[in-house]
Amino acid sequence: MPASVAQKPEGGAPPALEARNLTLSWDEGAHVVVRDFSLVADAGETVCLVGRSGCGKTTILHALSGLTRPLEGTVLLRGEDITGRPGRVSYMLQKDxxxxxxxxxxxxxxxxxxxxxxxxxxxxxxxxLFERFGLAGTEQMWPSQLSGGMRQRAAFLRTYLMGNEVVLLDEPFSALDAITRVDLRSWYCEMAHGLRLASVVITHDVDEAVSMADRIYVLHGSPSEGVPTTVAGEIAVPRTAALASAEVDDFSLTPEYIYCKREVLELLG
Amino acid sequence: MATVAQDPARFRRIAIPAVTVGVALLLWELTVRMGVVPNFLLPAPTQVVMASVADAPLLATHAGTTIVESVLGLAIGVAVGFVAAVLMDRYETVYLALDPLITVSQTIPTVAIAPLLVLWFGYGLAPKIILIVLTTFFPVAVSLVSGFRAVDPDMIDLMRTMGASDLQIFLQVKVPGALEQFFSGLRISATYAIVGAVISEWLGGFSGLGVYMTRVRKSFAYDRMFAVIVLISVLSLALMKLVDLQERACMPWKHEERK
Structure with missing residues (x-):
C-alpha cells in the first residue's frame, strides 16, 4: 500500500477513492461531456453510476482510472493525487x-x-485463489475453452490480482445471460465486501444498480446534443436496514427496493 | 485423433484430390505413349521419374544451393519485414512514409529487376539473396502491421491500467495477437523464396536449380527439365509445411481449443 500523502485535517483517513469536480471532454476540451462530477467510494463499499447510453459513463471511468486526464478536477486515492496516472486502480471492462x-x-x-x-x-x-473465484480446474485451459460466465470470473480474478483497493467496473455483467448475470453479481458483491474492495460500477440497468450498490449516482445529460452530463442525484440504498425489518431475505422483494428504484427512474427523467 | 479410415470426411478430403492427380497423370502418360504429342516435346511422367532418379546426385547438389539461398533470403526478409512492421506500428510517420513505397515496390516484376541485380552485384550469392529479401519481406511486413493494428484498443487500455510499459504491451499483447496473420504472410513468403531463388539463378550463377534448369533446357533434355520443375514444387511445399509446423508449435491455443 502506498503511503497516503495528504491526511484530511479533521475526520479520519481519507476515503479509498475520491473524485472532486471533474470536468471531462472528448477531443481536448472542444466538447465538454461531463461537468462537475464528484464521487466518494470507501473500502467495502459499492457505488453505482447509472445513466443512459452515451451520457459519458465510460468517459468518467477512464478519468478515474487515470487513462485520461480531466480538463478540471482531481482524482484522489487515499488522499493522494493520482489524476491522469494509470496503474493505481483496477479496471475491468464489459469484455473479459x-x-x-x-x-x-x-x-x-x-x-x-x-x-x-x-x-x-x-x-x-x-x-x-482459483477455488474462491469459482475457477477450480481451469488453470491450464485456454480462454476459448471457457463459458462466458467463467471467462468473466477469470477477468474478476485478474482484476483482483492487480492488487488495488479500488476497482472500477464498466458494465461487467451485461454480456452474460440473465441467470449467470444474477449469480455472478451476488457472488461479486459478497466477495468484494469480504475483501473490503471499493467498487465503482457502471450500469444502465436500474435493477442491477439497486441490487448491488450501497450508493447510486444518477447521471443526467446528453453530451451529443450539447448538454454536458451532471450528477442528477445521489441515493443511499438502505439494504441492511430493509432486510433487518422485512420478513423476506431477498432485498428485491422489499418496499425499500421499489422506492429506491422509483427514485432512480425519476432522476433519470 | 481419428485415423483416416475412421473419419469419412477426412478420407474424402484426401481421396478426391488424389484421384484427380492420378487421373491427370494417367492421361498425360497415355497422351505421350500414344504419340498424340511428340515425345521430344513432352516427356511422360514415368520418364520424368526416371530422369529424377538418374540425376539425383546432381539435382541434390543444385537443390542444396537453392535451399541455402532461399532460407537465408527468407530469414533476412522476415527480419527486415518484422523491423519494418514494428516501426510502422510504433510511429505513424514511418507508416505514412513507407506504406506507399512498400506497395509500389511490389508492382515491380521480379523478372525485370533480377538482371539489374546481377549487373550490380555479380553472379554470386548477393543478388539472389537481395531478390529474395525484396520479395519475401512484403507479405511479412504487411500481415504483421495489420495484425498489430487489429489489437483491441480496450486491451491496450487495460494493460495501461495494470501499469504496463509500451514494451510489455508489445510483447504480451501485440506479438501474440499478430501471430496468426504473421504466419499467413510467412506461408506466402516461403513460396516466393524458392521461386525468387530459381529466377535469379536463371539469369546468372554457378549452381542452383535455376542454373541447372537453364542448362538442361539448352540441351533439349525436357525430361530432366520436368524433373527440376517437380523438385522446385516439392521444395516449395516442404517449406510451406515447415511454416505450418512452426505455426502449430507457436500457437498451441489455436489447435487445442476444439478438444
Whole structure:
C-alpha cells in the first residue's frame, strides 16, 4: 500500500477513492461531456453510476482510472493525487479481454508479471485463489475453452490480482445471460465486501444498480446534443436496514427496493 | 485423433484430390505413349521419374544451393519485414512514409529487376539473396502491421491500467495477437523464396536449380527439365509445411481449443 500523502485535517483517513469536480471532454476540451462530477467510494463499499447510453459513463471511468486526464478536477486515492496516472486502480471492462494466447493461470496472473514478478512466482500466487473465484480446474485451459460466465470470473480474478483497493467496473455483467448475470453479481458483491474492495460500477440497468450498490449516482445529460452530463442525484440504498425489518431475505422483494428504484427512474427523467 | 479410415470426411478430403492427380497423370502418360504429342516435346511422367532418379546426385547438389539461398533470403526478409512492421506500428510517420513505397515496390516484376541485380552485384550469392529479401519481406511486413493494428484498443487500455510499459504491451499483447496473420504472410513468403531463388539463378550463377534448369533446357533434355520443375514444387511445399509446423508449435491455443 502506498503511503497516503495528504491526511484530511479533521475526520479520519481519507476515503479509498475520491473524485472532486471533474470536468471531462472528448477531443481536448472542444466538447465538454461531463461537468462537475464528484464521487466518494470507501473500502467495502459499492457505488453505482447509472445513466443512459452515451451520457459519458465510460468517459468518467477512464478519468478515474487515470487513462485520461480531466480538463478540471482531481482524482484522489487515499488522499493522494493520482489524476491522469494509470496503474493505481483496477479496471475491468464489459469484455473479459482475456488473451487467447495465454492459459487461464497466465491470463489472471498477468498483472503480477507486468508488475515485475517472475512467471512461476506469479502462478504460485494466483493458483490458491482459483477455488474462491469459482475457477477450480481451469488453470491450464485456454480462454476459448471457457463459458462466458467463467471467462468473466477469470477477468474478476485478474482484476483482483492487480492488487488495488479500488476497482472500477464498466458494465461487467451485461454480456452474460440473465441467470449467470444474477449469480455472478451476488457472488461479486459478497466477495468484494469480504475483501473490503471499493467498487465503482457502471450500469444502465436500474435493477442491477439497486441490487448491488450501497450508493447510486444518477447521471443526467446528453453530451451529443450539447448538454454536458451532471450528477442528477445521489441515493443511499438502505439494504441492511430493509432486510433487518422485512420478513423476506431477498432485498428485491422489499418496499425499500421499489422506492429506491422509483427514485432512480425519476432522476433519470 | 481419428485415423483416416475412421473419419469419412477426412478420407474424402484426401481421396478426391488424389484421384484427380492420378487421373491427370494417367492421361498425360497415355497422351505421350500414344504419340498424340511428340515425345521430344513432352516427356511422360514415368520418364520424368526416371530422369529424377538418374540425376539425383546432381539435382541434390543444385537443390542444396537453392535451399541455402532461399532460407537465408527468407530469414533476412522476415527480419527486415518484422523491423519494418514494428516501426510502422510504433510511429505513424514511418507508416505514412513507407506504406506507399512498400506497395509500389511490389508492382515491380521480379523478372525485370533480377538482371539489374546481377549487373550490380555479380553472379554470386548477393543478388539472389537481395531478390529474395525484396520479395519475401512484403507479405511479412504487411500481415504483421495489420495484425498489430487489429489489437483491441480496450486491451491496450487495460494493460495501461495494470501499469504496463509500451514494451510489455508489445510483447504480451501485440506479438501474440499478430501471430496468426504473421504466419499467413510467412506461408506466402516461403513460396516466393524458392521461386525468387530459381529466377535469379536463371539469369546468372554457378549452381542452383535455376542454373541447372537453364542448362538442361539448352540441351533439349525436357525430361530432366520436368524433373527440376517437380523438385522446385516439392521444395516449395516442404517449406510451406515447415511454416505450418512452426505455426502449430507457436500457437498451441489455436489447435487445442476444439478438444
Amino acid at each position: 479481454l482475456l488473451l487467447p494466447s495465454k492459459r487461464i493461470i497466465d491470463n489472471v496472473s498477468l498483472p503480477l508479471v507486468i508488475g515485475g514478478m517472475k512467471r512461476t512466482e506469479a502462478r504460485a500466487k494466483a493458483a490458491p
